[in-house]
Amino acid sequence: MPRFLLLLTGLAPVVAAAQAPPTPPLMPMPRSVDVGQGRLRIDSGFSVAVAGFRDARLEHAVKRTLDRLAHRTGITLADSSTRDSALARLVVQAEGAGEAIATENEDESYTIDVTSERAALRAPTVVGVLRGVETLLQLVTTDSAGFFVPAVRIADAPRFPWRGLLVDAGRHFEPVEVIKRTLDGMAAVKLNVFHWHLSEDQGFRVESKRFPLLQLDGSDGLFYTQAQIRDVVAYARDRGIRVVPEFDMPGHTSSWLVGYARYGSGRGPYRIQRTWGVFDPTLDPTRDVVYQFIDAFIGEIAPLFPDPYWHVGGDEVNGVEWNANRRIRAFKRDHHFADNAALQAYFNQRLSAILTKHGKRMVGWDEILNPDLPSSAVVQSWRGLEYLPQTVRAGHRAILSAPYYLDQIESAEDHYVDPLPDSLGLSSEEAARLMGGEACMWGEHIGPETIDSRIWPRLAAVAEKLWSPASVEDVHDMYQRLAVTNLRLAEVGLGQNEHTARMLHLEVGNGPDFQTMMSLLALSQPVTFGQRHRLQVGMTQQTPLTRLIDAARPDPPSRWGSLTMIERFVADSGRTAVLRDSLRQTFTAWQALAPEVHAVAVRKPLARDGVPAADALARVAGVGTAALDRMAGTVAATRGWQDSARAVLDSANGPQGLLRLTVVDAVRWLVEVAPVKAN
């Protein structure tokens, strides 16, 4: 591969560094890792023994581990579990099953001890073993003699007990296969709560036998049967993952009211929403029949979800229907409710009683926080880190999501944020009320074909923030490990790595057109959530998610890779000729891309979205070349030049159609370090 392609794909710096890491590229990084001398070989003689406690979940885990090991090494290991610990290369020892129904109190700790002769994985619970086998699989690497696990001692336990991912199956439905492979990926990075957002204005996704119009009128036929839900919950439990369902109420309920308008606060008829935003349809909190409906619904559905927690949503009630309804206004007056927040608090109190009756504890979004909220309720913070202190100071336990909104299309670095920064000024007692966090994959702009590329690998960086000690915070090191982790995640069936190629093949076919657009997308990412919401005018639930923006990946390797390369170049003051030549060639290649993209766009309508990004890239490349000239001293750098260069970069940094360039910051760095003379 010609050298300039290295920066074009941005992979080389990451991979080169990842091949000789100081410690194995584990993610999330365990609490303690001591690498020793020696290598435990993985060959056809490899075998596993379960010593001590065993149950079906443990045996499934051993079988899955052997399957993945066999798959990865190409070595036949399928029958290699044994009952004889003395013969086994890996001994797995759990003290007990762990909780019958997992909670935040589950012990997930484990230790691993590997010598050149054998490995031991010990844990107090089967869930600890599940966490440990993922670490063990991450330890497997290669040398010229074959596959091995390095001698190592690991002691590990999570920092937070609640480490989740929300998947919004309401706005766009996600089939069971997608959910299952997402669960496999979660297990691989030690996440333990699947927050299943099951109802939205745009779709009601669960089969109710008591209220069948929920799914018949509210889902376009896209819902999970009760059998499928049981299957998913069992699948998750097998991987040590709890499933917390969310049925958002009293707002976000358009889809419920299509079939059951009588429980709404407005007049109806209602319809499934096809666009995005906050809508008026809201359950009527003033009538007993509504609570009877909720009680009966939860009574039917609760047994499907054994988890003790139940998410009630509670966000974004706009109050339009409540304000317009004379009876509801009268109810507020009669009850001396100052505002709609007070009415919602009343709703939540009655909802909380219903949940208690069905053995469930309430979780809700920020907006449920209110002096009247039962203290047992857990509040999930989404509007900003600053809302967290209010929650924990009010005595509620909290879950943090604000920094972890994957749908925003930010970088892994942006999400690599400590959940408890000192700046919050929390006491240790207050801080202890933070149970953990959840990454959120809201569904406006994603579907079954793009979700993998939107969740992964960035979620692994969030998972590390929730599992690893706060001291694990080096972004360079994170990106190196993320690259390795990302490839391994593909082994459970996740499709992020081939996503762009796959979708581009469908958009522009094969051959040189494909290569041209791949080169452009290697240097581009989708615009942010807010930008897309604003720029893709007329987007609805039925808009196909098959444009260039959908083929592009958030935070592709070129962003961090280009910064890393410039960092290296600047560190030696631009003296290394090979780096300088490589950069110059890179910029030339970027400029050459624009006419090629224009040519493809004439033939392939879906490639047109790439033209603004290609043009902007050419301008950025021009600035980069100019900066190199000025660093080399062949041209004098003036303030006037620097100002105009900055203006070009500022403009190139915004949305280019529905794409954003990933390399503007790297070029900006060059411009800023070029020695400037007074004009």
Add this chain to the structure above:
Amino acid sequence: MPRFLLLLTGLAPVVAAAQAPPTPPLMPMPRSVDVGQGRLRIDSGFSVAVAGFRDARLEHAVKRTLDRLAHRTGITLADSSTRDSALARLVVQAEGAGEAIATENEDESYTIDVTSERAALRAPTVVGVLRGVETLLQLVTTDSAGFFVPAVRIADAPRFPWRGLLVDAGRHFEPVEVIKRTLDGMAAVKLNVFHWHLSEDQGFRVESKRFPLLQLDGSDGLFYTQAQIRDVVAYARDRGIRVVPEFDMPGHTSSWLVGYARYGSGRGPYRIQRTWGVFDPTLDPTRDVVYQFIDAFIGEIAPLFPDPYWHVGGDEVNGVEWNANRRIRAFKRDHHFADNAALQAYFNQRLSAILTKHGKRMVGWDEILNPDLPSSAVVQSWRGLEYLPQTVRAGHRAILSAPYYLDQIESAEDHYVDPLPDSLGLSSEEAARLMGGEACMWGEHIGPETIDSRIWPRLAAVAEKLWSPASVEDVHDMYQRLAVTNLRLAEVGLGQNEHTARMLHLEVGNGPDFQTMMSLLALSQPVTFGQRHRLQVGMTQQTPLTRLIDAARPDPPSRWGSLTMIERFVADSGRTAVLRDSLRQTFTAWQALAPEVHAVAVRKPLARDGVPAADALARVAGVGTAALDRMAGTVAATRGWQDSARAVLDSANGPQGLLRLTVVDAVRWLVEVAPVKAN
């Protein structure tokens, strides 16, 4: 992309030609296609009306068509079906539903008439519409103004009524998702029979409630529930595909006998077979209790499969258990059976009566052919084209599979064989007994992760032989259309195009190692079935299918692409400098690959399988360079040189480890045309 890479990937010649085809790149090619003037635009104003007959199947088809069109164009079309034919851009008109239970007599014909204003699709049955919408979707293309369908008149009907694919889920299980996407692909190329091979020595794959030990003891837990089977059959019918189950008997029944040894001809105990070949376990054809068992089993399972045909297998009965069983020997003597074939004929007569009782017609493999076989039985020829005449001359109807064994890992060209060549010397009456053919995807060497790459796109070439007129036979043209068809097949979820990249990422990681091995696999393919069987010593059902051979694809574009390029070069007698230079650079690149592959193999154990192919490629490249020198006249071509060059190529043409090079024939061509002087 540098020019030499074009040949390295072998894509350029195919694609360049495909961009301006004489007729649209349809596959299978319809009976008649008349391209006119004008273009029907596909934009957000596109809409469909169903005129005349409508049923759920037709409406599903319209919805799927709109979904795929929206997906491909990025244009929102989801709500664009209309009741008003006058307003619609596409009018779909079926005269009736077609057969309630489809048979070989279903009318699948259709016509398409496209002007620049509107398109009409007309068919006597809904199945005809299903065939027609696939053609319509294949007609969609692009120009600088966007997406369009060219003005065209098409009249189409299949040459053969039985066009099938066998998937062997016995030797390696294939999950329902795999089956469903395979059915979608079949529908896209107008295949209409899914032959589901459901039992084998290595696994019994159907849930029986009457005989639960069949799946409990015979499947390792990998079987289809009855609900899943109903789901698949309905899914297939929705796409106009019949499902013919195969339960192979009396041989290939090891997995049945694990739980029900009492129906075997030997003593047992029996076990699931883990290796490949012909095994001894065989049902006992001499005892009534065995027929009672078969009767009860078929009685239970037949209602799951509404198709009138039932495949009984009947192949490869080795007779070992029959010969060893004194009682069976006595039975043969008492019945004056000359040999085991006669005994099997007796078995088939009784089996045929059972099938008749359950409303099924018998299909079986070649070996069931026998003077005593009921004349209604259909014989599927697998051992060679030469067995077909015997079948049809004996008055049986036939299905041809011999030339269409996808598991053999031959080229699409190899399978592009007419089912009724003149050489068979059949009368028209005899020829009329050939109902069609089936491609066979036997399961020894494939699993869920590799099956797409083994079936596709080669199956599309077979589908064309079974649908299109015999006059459609140009291989060049076929490969051009196959490349386009292959990309479109990805839109139904098939994974062949990204298969090699995906698996290689797991095998060797990212970065330059990946690029090196991709370059090698672009020029390699798996060894044949027979070679793998012989060379991969110790392979079992549990052997992971994750080696380089599994990442490689059968008949990658480089084979036909390299031949095409050499053809062009030779056609102008090697005078065009740009082609000559390009070839020279190509050979240089091939030679440079060998040391790179060696280096990767030191770091990545799974890359070692590539070393023999890389070394052989370097030798082939050396021969190619030498041939160019001799064509240019800079070095004299002697017979001695030519002989030694041929020897190098002959050796490079065989298995290189578990891979075969795809470009040896192209280089051989150069060697053969180089002007040779007497020594």
